[in-house]
Amino acid sequence: MERLDGGSAIPAALAGGIVALGNFDGFHHGHQAVVGRAVARAKAEGRPALVATFDPHPVRYFRPDAAPFRLTTLAQRQRLFAAAGADAMIVFRFDADLAALSADAFVAQRLIGALRVAGVVTGEDFTFGLHKGGNVATLRAAGERAGFSVDTVGAVMLDGAPISSTRIRDALRGGDPRGAARLLTRPFTIEGPVQHGDKLGRTIGYPTANVDMGDYLRPAYGIYAVRATLADGRRVNGAANLGIRPTFDPPKELLEPFFFDFTGDLYGQVIAVELVDYLRAEAKFDTLDGLVAQMDRDCARARELLAE
Secondary structure, three states: OEEEEOOOOOOHHHOOOEEEEOOOOOOOHHHHHHHHHHHHHHHHHOOOEEEEEEEOOHHHHHOOOOOOOEOOOHHHHHHHHHHOOOOEEEEEEOOHHHHOOOHHHHHHHHHHHHOOOOEEEEEOOOOEOHHHOEOHHHHHHHHHHHOOEEEEEOOOEEOOEEOOHHHHHHHHHOOOHHHHHHHHOOOOEEEEEEEOOOOOHHHHOOOOOEEOOOOEOOOOOEEEEEEEEOOOOOEEEEEEEEEOOOOOOOOOOEEEEEEOOOOOOOOOOEEEEEEEEEEEOOOOOOOHHHHHHHHHHHHHHHHHHHHO
């Protein structure tokens, strides 16, 4: 699936498409409903199906010092959009120029001028433009003037509350990866290259694949049962420490999965680690023997949970 710059003219073959418009960070159940509506309309009308997202997230632009909060990278979203049936992902680069556009200018320059849309699908609460001056009513009025359709999709509910990225972040920060997975429709997954570390794990029988957390949201620090997809497509189970390793000095924030029954060199390879279950909080141990004994128990429990 193509990834295109939302500030440039769209290729002729993708003009006149139906565009799902939103941030779509996490691509949770509610986001899937919006994109699903756009894809269904596009197929029914014989048009391209496009998904437009923003990068960086507007919050990161307006609050550059905000703690990391992303649920998905652009690469992850691109794969998820493709799996949902989209023909291309449009990336609106959220910079000073985009932030300064009024709602009417955004429609005129980006949706009509660059994308040449035939229709837009978005959530009922979508806002856009300078000072969030535009909403779905603004978008509909612009569509009526310019000749493109606008569909909206209401919130998807679960357990009596709307599914949202905020709700997912709260679940992850609260040590509830299974709850987050219900909202996402899949486990929260951290993807990145395996880095060289201090190689302390191998000295105690637990070699780990160290992954930097980057811009991802920080879930509750602790020990997790995990599944991972390796660069060659293999799926492996394991247990991971996510946090600062309080037993070792100096503290270093990492995701450190140990994969069961695995041997091989993963350095430099990109792996995707799914957080399946939260086992316990991080703890500091007075001795390495105490740490190893607890890791033995953690891995046994992780094996049980992943076998369920």
